[in-house]
Amino acid sequence: MIIGVPKEIKNNENRVGVTPAGVTELVRNGHTVYVQATAGEGSGFVDAEYEAAGATILPSIEEVYGIADMIVKVKEPIESEYNLVKDNQLLFTYFHFASHEPLTTAMIERNAVCLAYETVERADRSLPLLVPMSEVAGRMAVQQGAKYLEKPLKGRGILLGGVPGVRPAKVLILGGGVVGTNAAKIAAGMGADVTIMDTNLARLRYLDDIMPANVNTLMSNEYNVRQLLPTHDLIIGAVLIPGAKAPRLITRDMLKDMRPGTVLVDVAVDQGGCIETCKPTTHENPTFIIDDVVHYCVANMPGAVPYTSTQALTNATMPYVLMVANKGWKQACADNAELKKGLNVVNGKVVYAGVAEAFNLPYTPVEEVL
Numbered sequence: 001m002i003i004g005v006p007k008e009i010k011n012n013e014n015r016v017g018v019t020p021a022g023v024t025e026l027v028r029n030g031h032t033v034y035v036q037a038t039a040g041e042g043s044g045f046v047d048a049e050y051e052a053a054g055a056t057i058l059p060s061i062e063e064v065y066g067i068a069d070m071i072v073k074v075k076e077p078i079e080s081e082y083n084l085v086k087d088n089q090l091l092f093t094y095f096h097f098a099s100h101e102p103l104t105t106a107m108i109e110r111n112a113v114c115l116a117y118e119t120v121e122r123a124d125r126s127l128p129l130l131v132p133m134s135e136v137a138g139r140m141a142v143q144q145g146a147k148y149l150e151k152p153l154k155g156r157g158i159l160l161g162g163v164p165g166v167r168p169a170k171v172l173i174l175g176g177g178v179v180g181t182n183a184a185k186i187a188a189g190m191g192a193d194v195t196i197m198d199t200n201l202a203r204l205r206y207l208d209d210i211m212p213a214n215v216n217t218l219m220s221n222e223y224n225v226r227q228l229l230p231t232h233d234l235i236i237g238a239v240l241i242p243g244a245k246a247p248r249l250i251t252r253d254m255l256k257d258m259r260p261g262t263v264l265v266d267v268a269v270d271q272g273g274c275i276e277t278c279k280p281t282t283h284e285n286p287t288f289i290i291d292d293v294v295h296y297c298v299a300n301m302p303g304a305v306p307y308t309s310t311q312a313l314t315n316a317t318m319p320y321v322l323m324v325a326n327k328g329w330k331q332a333c334a335d336n337a338e339l340k341k342g343l344n345v346v347n348g349k350v351v352y353a354g355v356a357e358a359f360n361l362p363y364t365p366v367e368e369v370l
């Protein structure tokens, strides 16, 4: 198969869909890979590394789309890319169709085959191509939180780990899933006094077993949240109810219970946020202050660490990319139920129920296109 790797052109996106290690694997399996010039630069991979791995560098995005059977990238195509998509071309990337009608319409009109990273799903309902970004965001939430707790950045001026003779900071993590667990590990490693709250008792039992002694677990309910707010320095929002908006666990009136300089990092902001006063921010302008409380609500946190994020993402995507390249999308999706769930739009038909529902479009069961 001919595989094309375009350079991401969405604002501030520095990740890339395939690394030189991925090219090596694809070439070893008999495939041909074309990479757009400088596509990997933002993630630390120069063109020469791709060439050494066996790829051919093409100067323009038009040439990459023009030659490839399958496009592997990171973000959904943006408007200027819509017309580059060829009839029947396979695109394997994040799409998030349900929140973007023009993109859905464009892919239907282009007669593309769209495999979406975010809906590839295991039998246990976990989302293997979203997990790596949650791992990055969870770890980064503590790094950012620690930074914004510094006085010059309007925080309380407390060191996360304290020092001998001085108590460490208190970190409250709302939601003990992938983001919350990764945040807890890093906060605990830095010596903070950490509490994780979740509504899932089985999950709390598990976390209690595996976490170090400076991490406590607590049932998530409004009473317990209110009890902890006045004494905690860094609060990380990491809840998710699949397919729904995030529940509001911290409401505007609760800000007055927090001390000035408390830092809120709402990682769940991409699902509407679990802190009422959080609105999406960008890496250029990541924080704002309400009632002396610092709010950090960047919707694409992994974008700030593309070296790590690209490798984390491609570690997870490459086995699927190889499967599709080796068998073709139809056979690969027929053989692999996880991958089949990734099909969203196929040759003009919407085959993912949530996307059809979102825009009142006709829905075609995926089996009919295989």
Ligand SMILES: NC(=O)c1ccc[n+]([C@@H]2O[C@H](COP(=O)([O-])OP(=O)(O)OC[C@H]3O[C@@H](n4cnc5c(N)ncnc54)[C@H](O)[C@@H]3O)[C@@H](O)[C@H]2O)c1
Residues within 6 Å of the ligand: 131, 133, 134, 135, 137, 174, 175, 176, 177, 178, 179, 180, 197, 198, 199, 200, 203, 220, 238, 239, 240, 241, 246, 247, 249, 266, 267, 268, 269, 270, 271, 298, 299, 300, 301, 302
């Ligand atoms: N901002 C970013 O850059 C970024 C990056 C990655 C993920 N995210 C977002 O982070 C959020 C968390 O993702 P995840 O992968 O950890 O999800 P996850 O499903 O692994 O974990 C979510 C946890 O929230 C818990 N939960 C649900 N309701 C709760 C409540 N009322 N109180 C406490 N806990 C509750 C669940 O039991 C679960 O353990 C999602 O909204 C995801 O989209 C954001």
